[in-house]
Amino acid sequence: xxxxxTRDEIVDASDRLFYRxxxxxxxxADIADAVGISRGNFYHHFKSKDAILQAVIEVRLAETKxxxxxxxxxxxxxxxxxxxxxxxxxxxxxxxxxxxxxVGTLSTxxxxxxxxxxxxxxxxxxxxxxxxxxxxxxxxxxxxxxALAMHLLAMSQGVATLATAFGDEAFIRREVRRxxxxxxxxxxxxxxxxxxxx
Amino acid sequence: xxxxxTRDEIVDASDRLFYRxxxxxxxxADIADAVGISRGNFYHHFKSKDAILQAVIEVRLAETKxxxxxxxxxxxxxxxxxxxxxxxxxxxxxxxxxxxxxVGTLSTxxxxxxxxxxxxxxxxxxxxxxxxxxxxxxxxxxxxxxALAMHLLAMSQGVATLATAFGDEAFIRREVRRxxxxxxxxxxxxxxxxxxxx
DNA sequence: GACCGATTAGGACAATTGTCCTAATCTGCA
DNA sequence: TGCAGATTAGGACAATTGTCCTAATCGGTC
Numbered sequence: 542x543x544x545x546x547t548r549d550e551i552v553d554a555s556d557r558l559f560y561r562x563x564x565x566x567x568x569x570a571d572i573a574d575a576v577g578i579s580r581g582n583f584y585h586h587f588k589s590k591d592a593i594l595q596a597v598i599e600v601r602l603a604e605t606k607x608x609x610x611x612x613x614x615x616x617x618x619x620x621x622x623x624x625x626x627x628x629x630x631x632x633x634x635x636x637x638x639x640x641x642x643x644v645g646t647l648s649t650x651x652x653x654x655x656x657x658x659x660x661x662x663x664x665x666x667x668x669x670x671x672x673x674x675x676x677x678x679x680x681x682x683x684x685x686x687x688a689l690a691m692h693l694l695a696m697s698q699g700v701a702t703l704a705t706a707f708g709d710e711a712f713i714r715r716e717v718r719r720x721x722x723x724x725x726x727x728x729x730x731x732x733x734x735x736x737x738x739x
Numbered sequence: 740x741x742x743x744x745t746r747d748e749i750v751d752a753s754d755r756l757f758y759r760x761x762x763x764x765x766x767x768a769d770i771a772d773a774v775g776i777s778r779g780n781f782y783h784h785f786k787s788k789d790a791i792l793q794a795v796i797e798v799r800l801a802e803t804k805x806x807x808x809x810x811x812x813x814x815x816x817x818x819x820x821x822x823x824x825x826x827x828x829x830x831x832x833x834x835x836x837x838x839x840x841x842v843g844t845l846s847t848x849x850x851x852x853x854x855x856x857x858x859x860x861x862x863x864x865x866x867x868x869x870x871x872x873x874x875x876x877x878x879x880x881x882x883x884x885x886a887l888a889m890h891l892l893a894m895s896q897g898v899a900t901l902a903t904a905f906g907d908e909a910f911i912r913r914e915v916r917r918x919x920x921x922x923x924x925x926x927x928x929x930x931x932x933x934x935x936x937x
Numbered sequence: 938g939a940c941c942g943a944t945t946a947g948g949a950c951a952a953t954t955g956t957c958c959t960a961a962t963c964t965g966c967a
Numbered sequence: 968t969g970c971a972g973a974t975t976a977g978g979a980c981a982a983t984t985g986t987c988c989t990a991a992t993c994g995g996t997c
Binding site for chain 1: 759760761763764837838839843844846847848850851852860861864886889890892893894895896897898900901903904905910913914917
């Protein structure tokens with residue numbers, strides 16, 4: 542299997558470094574050190590730094606899709622599925638406290654630098670947005686499913702940003718509880734909507 | 740008035756560039772071009788790039804204090820004051836759509852790179868946090884004033900992040916309306932708390 | 938007009954950046 | 968064993984980075 546090991550190691554190391562330091566602050570030398578190969582040798586696997594970024598985003602897109610599908614398999618209840626999403630704030634709280642949300646920070650950075658791949662980075666957001674929207678629709682909130690999805694995304698992004706600033710994991714737990722309460726009130730609201738509508 | 744013009748021009752230009760491109764992506768050459776002075780001449784005014792960052796943050800801290808005090812003078816009603824805070828999302832919606840929130844993006848960037856001035860950048864957040872906390876306390880929510888302040892900060896940060904990703908100003912307006920509704924429900928809740936407590 | 942410190946321009950500097958080239962090594966097939 | 972293609976190391980490259988130095992120019996005071 543050609544290049545499997547090295548190419549994927551480059552992508553893995555870049556993924557981690559882009560997350561921890563940011564794309565712009567990560568140099569070829571950093572990646573070379575992390576992988577343990579010589580700097581000039583990159584161009585056999587990737588023709589530019591941007592190409593590595595593209596590969597990293599592709600991997601993240603694929604992994605996100607896998608994760609969303611797994612959540613769908615875990616439960617048939619849309620509310621439970623949404624709770625899976627909310628819970629990643631807790632699962633990843635340590636990394637979020639140090640480096641922020643990998644989706645939000647990359648997308649903000651690429652939009653700021655007007656990078657060619659900013660669209661793909663935002664597509665990561667769109668994946669969550671569409672998936673959450675489908676869950677809210679299945680919950681009976683067809684009318685405002687996308688608005689609810691965006692609202693939930695915004696809350697989790699805000700929690701991540703403040704948790705990074707203050708390094709406060711208790712804050713994450715508190716806000717997660719609040720988000721779950723809000724979700725419950727959405728479910729109650731959708732029951733009303735169902736009764737009214739039909 | 741020594742250095743007034745040049746030194747302040749350096750700080751102003753750096754402030755703008757740090758916001759639009761990020762601190763790490765802004766070079767001395769960029770600032771020199773923006774100000775119109777020679778690159779090597781910086782060190783008469785600042786002994787390092789970090790020193791410029793410090794000066795920029797100091798200016799932002801001072802301006803934020805001024806703004807918060809102005810909001811206190813504009814209205815004696817804490818809810819109205821909080822609405823002033825919420826409304827900056829609308830006032831600055833164009834910039835937020837392109838570059839994100841200046842407070843959130845700088846603090847995330849500096850925390851990520853473990854920069855020496857990350858504490859000062861977070862202090863900008865603390866300014867809003869404490870001010871909002873005082874308003875919620877004045878609203879009768881002494882018990883959870885800080886939690887409410889953090890929650891509101893998180894919501895505005897999340898809105899900024901998503902608005903930057905999707906470049907969606909209508910989303911900002913929608914979320915601002917939601918935040919105002921939430922604030923109203925806080926006021927109602929505090930009335931109940933007042934009746935119960937005393 | 939002479940002199941002073943403040944301010945400036947311009948370039949030197951070593952280090953680092955992303956990119957590219959060449960020669961060596963490895964790997965698998967004939 | 969020998970050969971072809973894939974993979975590698977190592978360094979060259981021009982450009983850019985943050986930093987620092989020196990010499991020229993400015994403004995105001997005796």
